[in-house]
Amino acid sequence: MIKTLLARAHQGHRTLAWPDGPPPELPDRFRGLPAIDAARCPDGCRACADACPTEAVSLSPAGPRVDLGRCLFCPECAEACPEGAISFTRDYRLSVRRREELVFSGEPLPLATSLETELRRLFGRSLRLRQVSAGGCNACEADVNVLSTLVWDVGRFGIQMVASPRHADGLLITGPVTRNMELALRKTWDAVPEPKIVIAVGACAIAGGPFWQSPEQLGGAAAVVPVDLFVPGCPPHPATILDGLLRLLGRLEKDGRVAAR
Amino acid sequence: MSGPRLATLRNGSALPLAAVPDLPFEDLRDAVVRETAEGNRLVSFFASVPEPASPASSRAGGEVELLAVVADDEEGTLGVGRARLEGERFPSLTPACPQAHWFEREIAEQAGVVPAGHPWLKPIRFHSSWREGHDAWGRPALAHPVPGVTDFYRVEGEEVHEVAVGPVHAGVIEPGHFRFQCHGEEVFHLEISLGYQHRDVERALAGGPHKGTVPIVETIAGDTTVAHAWAYAEVVEALAGVAVPARAGAVRGVALELERLANHVGDLGALANDVGFLPTASFCGRIRGDFLNMTALLCGSRFGRGLIRPGGVGFALEPERAGRLAERLVAGRRDALEAIGLLWETASVTARFEGTGVVSPKDAEEIGLVGPAARACGIGRDVRHDHPHGIYRYVHLPVVTASTGDVAARAAVRAAEVERSADFVAEQLAALPETPARVPVGPLAADSLAVALVEGWRGEVCHVALTDGDGRFRRYKVTDPSFHNWFGLALALRGEEISNFPLCNKSFNLSYCGHDL
Ligand code: SF4
Numbered sequence: 001m002i003k004t005l006l007a008r009a010h011q012g013h014r015t016l017a018w019p020d021g022p023p024p025e026l027p028d029r030f031r032g033l034p035a036i037d038a039a040r041c042p043d044g045c046r047a048c049a050d051a052c053p054t055e056a057v058s059l060s061p062a063g064p065r066v067d068l069g070r071c072l073f074c075p076e077c078a079e080a081c082p083e084g085a086i087s088f089t090r091d092y093r094l095s096v097r098r099r100e101e102l103v104f105s106g107e108p109l110p111l112a113t114s115l116e117t118e119l120r121r122l123f124g125r126s127l128r129l130r131q132v133s134a135g136g137c138n139a140c141e142a143d144v145n146v147l148s149t150l151v152w153d154v155g156r157f158g159i160q161m162v163a164s165p166r167h168a169d170g171l172l173i174t175g176p177v178t179r180n181m182e183l184a185l186r187k188t189w190d191a192v193p194e195p196k197i198v199i200a201v202g203a204c205a206i207a208g209g210p211f212w213q214s215p216e217q218l219g220g221a222a223a224v225v226p227v228d229l230f231v232p233g234c235p236p237h238p239a240t241i242l243d244g245l246l247r248l249l250g251r252l253e254k255d256g257r258v259a260a261r
Numbered sequence: 262m263s264g265p266r267l268a269t270l271r272n273g274s275a276l277p278l279a280a281v282p283d284l285p286f287e288d289l290r291d292a293v294v295r296e297t298a299e300g301n302r303l304v305s306f307f308a309s310v311p312e313p314a315s316p317a318s319s320r321a322g323g324e325v326e327l328l329a330v331v332a333d334d335e336e337g338t339l340g341v342g343r344a345r346l347e348g349e350r351f352p353s354l355t356p357a358c359p360q361a362h363w364f365e366r367e368i369a370e371q372a373g374v375v376p377a378g379h380p381w382l383k384p385i386r387f388h389s390s391w392r393e394g395h396d397a398w399g400r401p402a403l404a405h406p407v408p409g410v411t412d413f414y415r416v417e418g419e420e421v422h423e424v425a426v427g428p429v430h431a432g433v434i435e436p437g438h439f440r441f442q443c444h445g446e447e448v449f450h451l452e453i454s455l456g457y458q459h460r461d462v463e464r465a466l467a468g469g470p471h472k473g474t475v476p477i478v479e480t481i482a483g484d485t486t487v488a489h490a491w492a493y494a495e496v497v498e499a500l501a502g503v504a505v506p507a508r509a510g511a512v513r514g515v516a517l518e519l520e521r522l523a524n525h526v527g528d529l530g531a532l533a534n535d536v537g538f539l540p541t542a543s544f545c546g547r548i549r550g551d552f553l554n555m556t557a558l559l560c561g562s563r564f565g566r567g568l569i570r571p572g573g574v575g576f577a578l579e580p581e582r583a584g585r586l587a588e589r590l591v592a593g594r595r596d597a598l599e600a601i602g603l604l605w606e607t608a609s610v611t612a613r614f615e616g617t618g619v620v621s622p623k624d625a626e627e628i629g630l631v632g633p634a635a636r637a638c639g640i641g642r643d644v645r646h647d648h649p650h651g652i653y654r655y656v657h658l659p660v661v662t663a664s665t666g667d668v669a670a671r672a673a674v675r676a677a678e679v680e681r682s683a684d685f686v687a688e689q690l691a692a693l694p695e696t697p698a699r700v701p702v703g704p705l706a707a708d709s710l711a712v713a714l715v716e717g718w719r720g721e722v723c724h725v726a727l728t729d730g731d732g733r734f735r736r737y738k739v740t741d742p743s744f745h746n747w748f749g750l751a752l753a754l755r756g757e758e759i760s761n762f763p764l765c766n767k768s769f770n771l772s773y774c775g776h777d778l
Contacts, residue, residue: 003602003603003606004540004603004606004607007540007544007599007600007603008540010596010599011544011547011596011599011600014547026557027554027557027558027561028561029557029558029559029560029561029576030557030561031561031562051472052472053472053473053475053476054473054476072476072566073562073566074475074476074566074567075567076472130429131432131433132429132436133433133434133435133436133458133773134436134457135457135458135459135460135774136435136458136480136483136774137480137481137482137483137484137774138435138482138483138484138772138773138774139480139483139484139486139564140483141433141434141435142483142484142564143563144433145433146546146550148433149543149546149547149550150543150546150547151546151547151550161432161433163431163432164431165429175458176460178457178458178459178460179405179459180386180387180388180408180456180457180458180459181428181436181457181458183407184428184429184436184457188429209476209480210473210476210477210479210480211460211461211462211465211477211480213465213473214460214461214465215461216388216459216460216461217460217461234476234480234566235483235564237563
């Protein structure tokens, strides 16, 4: 008992001050929002698009575009580029409300807006989510789980992962949705009472991730249910997931970090 | 020893396929049965089937080829042999070699052939056969099998009831289906039915290496990215005849042990949580993140994405970075050992851990358990020691075992490994060799076979590659440690109270996606 108390004193208070205080420190090699400098692209160069394992990079006359929904942040494109026209910043804020908004060409990303008034009134201070893992590699699940540790402590925002879909306000889905999970996902979705929302976490749940060409998966959650929030990454950093959730709940607007739309 | 011989190779090496004996099936069977009876282990056993359009499908002697890899842990060698099947059936090895039971179910499901006499021949992943028109269960070709829809083992009796759980479980966990046959609180039998995470990994890897290969390998099991990526890199390096620079070898070792540290610490915290001891649960939840962040210091990803690459590592570990990592490691080690130490001081924890979820050494040997689950039964099985490769050829980690085979033993093994791994990492960081991080990798040898074993935190990861005439993978076989160990969890539950399932489950913490591929 004494040892437990001593350990408690030594281990200390570890909950992040963010979002009221500074954001968590991310490692220098962290790969968040890409930076694209199309002016550097040599004529006719396709190195980035050719290197990408998921065809996330497309080339337009205005320069390369990265579909953050497909992107694995791997970073083959940045390594392949002879001129450093694609690199990765440490900006962890990546979540959006609509799939097409993830195609990034260097313009500011239209970060997620909050839920509509009525849903926000219902869920803004209390959001219960049922997580469904549907063919992912368990890394997204791991970093969703991390949000419930005392470091991130999502409980302080009224967010909780619950056991039963009947107790949930929505689903948080990871994985590309395997054919073998399609039925279970549908049944879980049906069991959530209306009104309900869906959050797709990770490259798999948005676009199939590394498995995008596999016939045993459906290319993401949107193939089965309507998605309200897309959180890119492979896997997304816990900060990216929490940032997305808080934006969806309208909890980050006051600090002025929500991009204007 | 008399009888048919297998070709011998070492972990992380390659052989021309011509040197792998092409045996009559009976000889392959006899060799595997004899070797496993002598204490060797079946580390891989799989079917290779030709692509539908390939000319090989019409070659003489049938189109399904079986290949077995047997490990001699004492000699540190691997034996390989193969046989081409005549027809659609072969006599099952399982009755004489229980270790083969899950492999043969996999072979039946993938290749549509029947291991006749298998005691419990059911699908393990629920996908269609890879050979159109050949199904081991005679199922229609066009309909996708429905996971979990199959006969389950049933105990009959007036007071016997069945508890069915999943695929969607309570918690942020992967999907799987569990059937308990219970008498009151007591579990007579647990049957585990998986496949919900099946993404078709092995067929996606066939035809490679291609640009999607590394990301797929890194996500076979996302908490075991380093171990799988290392096994893949080693297969490629063996086939290309590339020697990895010493510094890259050391960084791989650092990354693999950091992966072990994060997962062991996280699971010990989760075990504390399952018995309601919240101090260790809370501390370990945080400290696990500290170890993941150390991996992110190496490569930007908490899960080691982008770090292991054929030919070396994707990111340099400069002296300044190594210094920062070493400092964080000291703090992480101290905090972890303190938090874990509380478990053994707390009677309410030890009372729940001890005697719960016992697997006997005999059962563990028979079914071929690997990793900490095997070591907790007193079996000193560890790839780093038995089949040393890379950095482990030069730096030896003592193998940790316990004897009681229960939750307490699995926790104790992992707790001791936390200390050993942290010391290993500190030692490497203090003396990194000065060589490049990565060297180029040329084309892969044609018509060859390569095997790589890596001791991931759950146990042995095994990758086997067969190349075609162009040096492309004609078959890429992945065996995650969970493949061997799921049945161990089922055995641990026999005679146990059903309310101890979460605790037993967490003490194994097996991978669904690593099993389902
Ligand atoms: S970082 Fe993203 S866009 Fe670039 S190559 Fe990797 S997956 Fe493609």
